Amino acid sequence: MKMLAKWRLLSLFALIALVLSGCxxxxxxxxxxxxxxxxxxxxxxxxxxxxxxxxxxxxxxxFIYVVIKFRRKNDNEIPKQVEGSHxxxxxxxxxxxxxxxxxxxxxxxxxxxxxxxxxxDKKNADGxxxxxxxxxxxxxxxxxxxxxxxxxxxxxxxxxxxxxxxxxxxxxxxxxxxxxxxxxxxxxxxxxxxxxxxxxxxxxxxxxxxxxxxxxxxxxxxxxxxxxxxxxxxxxxxxxFDQWVASMKAVKEPAKAETASAQQGQEIFNNSCIGCHAVTPANTAPEAARVGPNLTNFGDRSRVAGILDHSAENVKKWIEDPEAYKPGNKMTGKYPQLSSEELDAVAEYLMGLKVQK
CATH class of the missing domain: 2.60.40.420 (Cupredoxins -  blue copper proteins)
Incomplete structure (x- = not known):
């Protein structure tokens, strides 16, 4: 009975594994x-x-056929030996x-x-x-x-x-x-x-x-x-997609903050973050100078830092302590510690960076 119970449990786990493998x-x-x-x-x-x-x-x-067919039936019987079958x-x-x-x-x-x-590799008339x-x-x-x-x-x-x-x-x-x-x-x-x-x-x-x-x-x-x-x-x-491309290409300069808090955030951003992060899509800087993600359409995105739900609260958490969310990232320690008010301002400015209204 114990052996039967174990086989039932094993069969159940095998069935669950089979079902989950298709999920x-x-x-x-x-x-x-x-x-x-x-x-x-x-x-x-x-x-x-x-x-x-x-x-x-x-x-x-x-294997099963051979085990059953050619099993030893008594001590005196030797199964027929087959060798060299072409x-x-x-x-x-x-x-x-x-x-x-x-x-x-x-x-x-x-x-x-x-x-x-x-x-x-096929170029048209426009190159x-x-x-x-x-x-x-x-x-x-x-x-x-x-x-x-x-x-x-x-x-x-x-x-x-x-x-x-x-x-x-x-x-x-x-x-x-x-x-x-x-x-x-x-x-x-x-x-x-x-x-x-x-x-x-x-x-x-x-x-x-x-x-x-x-x-x-x-x-x-x-x-x-x-x-x-x-x-x-x-x-x-x-x-x-063509509309999205047109919207991105229409951004010729950084978006202007609309509220007083967002304007404060933009000023903080321009004094620290702009050294690594661009806020225009036509980034002409060489690759070596593009050390941080482009944030032109940050407000349109679905995630913060690729892993957090897209919200102002998570923006603040990420800026305040990026090491807690992505250990070993290159953003940690690159800017001065911001106060709660400054974090609110920067988060509001970043969430307002949208190219599609």
Missing amino acids: GKPYLSALRPAGEVAQSQYELMLLSTAIMVGVIAVVTII KLEILWTVIPILLLLILAVPTVAQTFKLADVSPM KTDALVVNVRASLYWWEFEYPNEGIITSQEMVVPTDEKVYFNLKASDVKHSFWIPAIGGKMDTNTENVNKFWLEFDSKAADEAGGLFYGKCAELCGPSHALMDFKVKTLPRDE
């Missing part, structure tokens, strides 16, 4: 593909899993080769397809590309997204159109990171010594299911706050 949020799970790349990778994963499960099942059946040797050599080919052919085909970034290109730069522990054709830069929240290929140039400014949007596809390393390139496509139906917002991660151990190096991807139909 996942549509904005984060690689098991719920939301784009062409993710779908092809998911199908390859299903194919390889089916082959492995099939091999395990066949081997298990043969048929069996050919069989267990050909079958693995066929299985490898079944897996290798689509894998190699998809690898070459996903590696095709030739549209990134730009017809394809949408985003330069991704990873830093400890934040992300920068530059749209070279559009002449704008943003950080921590990337905006892309749906149902078309988006091409990426990936690099890092300090240590190796890895760019990954689980529901969309990837991942690919960002290195300091070279630029990696690939493309992704964001499905509009899946984007609607995910609320138009996907989560991105750093997938390469890079320091104490590696697990907190998140970014968000906001997906829009092409016409709304």
